[in-house]
Amino acid sequence: MDLTQLEVFATVAAEGSVTAAAEKLHRVPSNISTRIRQLEEELGTLLFHREKLRLHISDQGKTFLSYALRILALAEEAKQSVSGQRPMGIFTLGSIESTAAVRIPPVLARYHQxxxxxxxxLSTGPSGDMIEGMLSGRFSAAFVDGPPRHPELDGVAVFDEEMVLIAALNHAPIQRAQDISGATIYAFRANCAYRRLFENWFAEDQAVPGKIYEMESYHGILACVTAGAGLALIPASMLENMPGKTGVHAYPLANEMGKLQIWLMWRKGQTSANLQAMVSLLAEAH
Incomplete structure (x- = not known):
């Protein structure tokens, strides 16, 4: 097993086909197929299920992929740590949706320049997906609400954020969770830290939300709330940048429960020149 085999395997897993992986790696398809077959023979297991022109990663392949990505990341880190190179190559970043939409575009522009x-x-998704991505090696770093709660993660606080409760303009004023116990709410999937904060806010006031509708975008959530179909908890910075912000009332959470920080996190011991450059740039802009 060598790094080239791991790179080929990771690329095939990402692209889903030998042909696409061959184009990305500038190799002939037969070479890719041979590398995968040799790796499967060495490991004694099938890494992919073959279906016509597509490859579907097996359960064993998914397990091996997390190790392969970590090994490749460590190899790149080792290379950069001894070569004194400037930041270069691929830098895989994750981010929760609101931070990606509002906070980091100027940062990424300055970094690129x-x-x-x-x-x-850059990939976006719920905080749970971002944390899993860092631990598996899929992301070199990610912007997530902090501080780190996993022992293998490290990071720095980079943005202050406040979550606000939004309701339709004709809704009665809201001061506490008891005021809206049993109300319909809109939120992201269960592995979203903001949704857990919303549910905890209800629980601390001995209240419970009613039906929870899972949405995929803040724009969809805002549209539903504006129509009077329910309530939601969203970042104030996100609301401020949305065209429909005047169609809702925003209420802060009591006891400053809605105030939090966004961190740039990474797996402990896996810093790189790319990551160090991002941390320095964020520190300068803070």
Whole structure:
């Protein structure tokens, strides 16, 4: 097993086909197929299920992929730590949706201008997905609400954030969770830290939400709340940048429960020149 095999395997897993992986790696498809077959023989297990022109990663392949990504990341880190190179190569970043939409676009623009040799690869999703991505090696770093609550994660606070409760303009004033116990709410999936904060806010006031509708975007959530179909908890910075902000009332959470910080996090011991450059740039802009 060598790094080239791991790179080929990771690329096939990401692209879903030998042909697409061959194009990305500038190799012929037969070479890719041979590398995968040799790796499967060495490991004694099938890493992919073959279906016509597509490859579907197996359960064993998914387990091996997390190790392969970590090994490749460590190899790149080791190379950069001894070579004194400037930031370069692929820098995989994750971010929760609101931070990606509002906070980091100017940061990424400045980073690209300062380090054009770095290929920024940004993915967004709920905080739970971001944390899992860092632990598995899929992301070099991610913007997540902090501080880190996993022993293998480290990071720095970079943005102050406040969550606000939004309701339709004709809704009665809201001062506490008891005021809206049993109300319909809109939120992201269960692995979203903001949704857990909302549910905890209800619980601390011995109240309970009613039906929870899971949405995929803040714009969809805002539209439903504006129509009077329910309530939601969203970042104040996100609301401020949305065209429909005047269609709702925003209420802060009692006891400053809605105030939090966004951190840039990474797996402990896995810093790189790319990551160090991002941390420095954020510190300068703070």
């Amino acid at each position: 300062a380090y054009p040799s770095v290929e920024l690869d």
